[in-house]
Amino acid sequence: MVVDRERFSDLICKMLSGKYQTTVASDGLQAVRALQTSPPDVIVVEMSIPGNGLRLAELVGISPKFNHIPVVLTSANPSMDIVLKAKDAGVSSYLAKPFRPSELASRIEQALTEPVVAPEPSAEASPGEQGAAAGAEGAPAVEGAKRAIRDRVKKIDGLPVFPATHAEIMKLAKSENATSEALAEQIKMDPSMLATILKLVNSAYYGLRKKVDSLKVAVSLLGFEEIANLVMSAQVFQGLGGYKNKLGLDLKGFWRHSVGTGFVARSVAKKLQTEAETAFLGGMLHDIGKVVLDRFFPDYYIQVMGLVKGGEMSIAQAEEDVLGLTHAEVGGQLAAEWKFSENLQNVIMYHHAPETARRYQRLVGLVHLSDVICRTLQFGSGGDMLVPQIDSAVMDRFALTEKGLQIFAETAKEDLEAAESFLLALG
Ligand SMILES: [Fe+2]
Numbered sequence: 107m108v109v110d111r112e113r114f115s116d117l118i119c120k121m122l123s124g125k126y127q128t129t130v131a132s133d134g135l136q137a138v139r140a141l142q143t144s145p146p147d148v149i150v151v152e153m154s155i156p157g158n159g160l161r162l163a164e165l166v167g168i169s170p171k172f173n174h175i176p177v178v179l180t181s182a183n184p185s186m187d188i189v190l191k192a193k194d195a196g197v198s199s200y201l202a203k204p205f206r207p208s209e210l211a212s213r214i215e216q217a218l219t220e221p222v223v224a225p226e227p228s229a230e231a232s233p234g235e236q237g238a239a240a241g242a243e244g245a246p247a248v249e250g251a252k253r254a255i256r257d258r259v260k261k262i263d264g265l266p267v268f269p270a271t272h273a274e275i276m277k278l279a280k281s282e283n284a285t286s287e288a289l290a291e292q293i294k295m296d297p298s299m300l301a302t303i304l305k306l307v308n309s310a311y312y313g314l315r316k317k318v319d320s321l322k323v324a325v326s327l328l329g330f331e332e333i334a335n336l337v338m339s340a341q342v343f344q345g346l347g348g349y350k351n352k353l354g355l356d357l358k359g360f361w362r363h364s365v366g367t368g369f370v371a372r373s374v375a376k377k378l379q380t381e382a383e384t385a386f387l388g389g390m391l392h393d394i395g396k397v398v399l400d401r402f403f404p405d406y407y408i409q410v411m412g413l414v415k416g417g418e419m420s421i422a423q424a425e426e427d428v429l430g431l432t433h434a435e436v437g438g439q440l441a442a443e444w445k446f447s448e449n450l451q452n453v454i455m456y457h458h459a460p461e462t463a464r465r466y467q468r469l470v471g472l473v474h475l476s477d478v479i480c481r482t483l484q485f486g487s488g489g490d491m492l493v494p495q496i497d498s499a500v501m502d503r504f505a506l507t508e509k510g511l512q513i514f515a516e517t518a519k520e521d522l523e524a525a526e527s528f529l530l531a532l533g
């Protein structure tokens with residue numbers, strides 16, 4: 107039970123004591139801690155708790171560890187808006203205050219007997235579902251839980267919808283008869299995107315001698331794929347960024363780290379003869395889960411940042427401890443929901459454990475490697491002070507020696523200079 111007033115919690119505990127064992131938490135953070143140590147059969151949470159009852163319900167809904175636990179949400183200020191948001195968060199039952207004790211008891215009973223409903227199967231599997239689809243995990247309950255998480259992630263209150271132009275551009279990029287004109291037409295439909303692309307194309311990074319003010323010329327100069335990637339990363343950055351935080355994630359450092367990893371990944375991919383442009387996008391977007399958690403679960407993410415401050419804990423470990431899930435999991439599900447290509451979904455989901463990806467291990471390993479190189483060279487901020495180790499399986503996969511790694515790190519310095527001028531253009 108998560109309530110912020112002692113008298114109220116005493117009252118409810120007394121009321122339920124004959125039949126149930128209760129644990130009380132006074133805010134969202136305490137609640138997640140209690141969920142980790144002794145997971146309950148049902149959560150009763152007040153809307154007004156510090157950390158926000160609805161956000162706690164959302165967090166439970168997107169966590170692979172907790173999403174099977176039903177949530178009963180109570181609120182003193184009922185409104186249709188909250189009812190709808192509660193439904194999106196997967197809340198089993200919503201109870202407006204004041205309520206009779208028997209009412210709460212019957213809602214708890216109902217929540218305990220009805221399983222948390224998994225949405226209908228969707229046409230496209232997320233990276234976490236691919237194994238199940240391939241028969242590796244197979245159990246329908248596991249598949250249902252994964253689908254439910256994906257469905258909850260997309261319904262996080264305030265999460266931007268990925269622009270329709272993205273889907274069109276990705277469709278175009280896949281089509282064999284894509285033309286520069288068709289791409290230019292799509293981009294023009296979003297004037298702010300058009301301005302961003304022209305700004306980037308004219309930046310020092312591309313070093314073009316003449317100013318380019320036509321998108322068609324830009325596409326013919328840089329190529330279809332490069333422009334499509336610029337559009338996609340700019341859309342993600344604009345969609346997920348654009349918020350301010352006083353505490354929590356170092357946002358400037360975060361975007362530097364993302365762009366830096368993209369540039370390093372592209373250059374490493376060329377050396378290792380792997381798809382360079384997908385590696386670029388993978389590097390750019392691998393950590394998007396961090397901004398989702400920082401932006402929509404700020405009370406929790408401030409705690410994550412507090413844990414990593416001492417330099418003894420990795421950000422993924424701190425996320426697991428505070429939130430019960432990691433940025434890689436959230437980012438991977440979001441990428442699936444936003445219909446990123448399957449290889450990109452795998453990069454985002456598995457970049458901290460590349461060999462656990464069931465497909466595209468080469469690309470995932472490459473972004474993992476570039477992420478660590480970027481962290482080692484301290485370009486931007488990965489969020490914590492610990493530079494992760496390169497997975498030994500990745501070293502083996504690319505037959506990398508310590509010396510080879512040093513050479514990569516040396517060239518990466520040049521890539522990061524390029525990333526710097528790109529960042530300058532982005533403003
Ligand atoms: Fe990461």
Ligand SMILES: [Fe+2]
Pocket residue numbers: 363367392393477488
């Ligand atoms: Fe990273």
